[in-house]
Amino acid sequence: MHRIGYVLSDGFQLLAIATQAVFEYANIVAGTPFYEVACYAPGGGEVRASTGVAVVARPLTSVTQADTWIVSGVGDPLTEPSPVEAVKFLRRAGRHARRIASICTGSFVLAEAGLLDGRRATTHWAYARAMQEGHPGIHVESDRIFIVDGPIWTSAGMTAGLDLALAMVEKDLGDEVARSVAHKLVMQQRRSGGQSQHSEMLDLAPKSDRIQQALAYARANLMRPLSVEELAEVASLSPRQFSRVFTAETGLPPAKAVEGLRLEAARLMIEQSRHSLDVVARESGFRDRRHLREVFVRHFGVPPQATRRGARSSD
Incomplete structure (x- = not known):
């Protein structure tokens, strides 16, 4: 079983946990519970999305191990600093997890944890310049849907997280399963990581x-x-x-x-x-x-x- 942990903090973007549907349907298509998904947050308990919707999360301190960690973005990373506990946790997790990913501005948390230093990364196009200026050791590519650099995966804003999750399914379970999941989720186009964020x-x-x-x-x-x-x-x-x-x-x-x-x-x-x-x-x-x-x-x-x-x- 492949364990996936979502790292959330107050003000997280609700679309981030919508990507869990990709892993849910991957289990259905594969005919076996390959993925086990859970939400975590500093301190645990109730975590509110930017829309006000509440999710009950496990405390990060209760974590034993996960194969993949996915960090959600928040509304404005320039005014909402990365949670200290999450940053410290990800520094430790980076030494053991198979991969660590971010959705949208969750890349700022990875940057604070030092996990993007010397790597290629992307984020929501509106914050790419701020990330580059604040973290000159990162090679920020502002016009990419998602980027895979070794064990670190980063995605652009909002719906790009679905493309990142689907790419993980393709990596883990193969192209045929990924195609079937995309079809069931009515994703009309499977976007490659190199595709532009702009239309x-x-x-x-x-x-x-x-x-x-x-x-x-x-x-x-x-x-x-x-x-x-x-x-x-x-x-x-x-x-x-x-x-x-x-x-x-x-x-x-x-x-x-x-x-x-x-x-x-x-x-x-x-x-x-x-x-x-x-x-x-x-x-x-x-x-x-x-x-x-x-x-x-x-x-x-x-x-x-x-x-x-x-x-x-x-x-």
């Missing part, structure tokens, strides 16, 4: 249905040239009206927004597939691999090959 569609956030429809059409037809006239027709607007409304709602002109969608599609293919760059360029609507590389470097600061290497080393 171009979410960043654009158009307000009107017409512009949303045009963006959805663009995303589904990236192989096409996608002129302003074509997108305007989808939105039932004149090209001039469309350009004006589109820019007002998204903050970008149509051509720039489409380029962002192409880059996002290309980056996902580069991170998650073994397709050649020629295929990636064609599928995402770039003229050729040279054009893809030129735009990719201008936007991300690194060539496509470096992104692919980084994604593979994170998995």
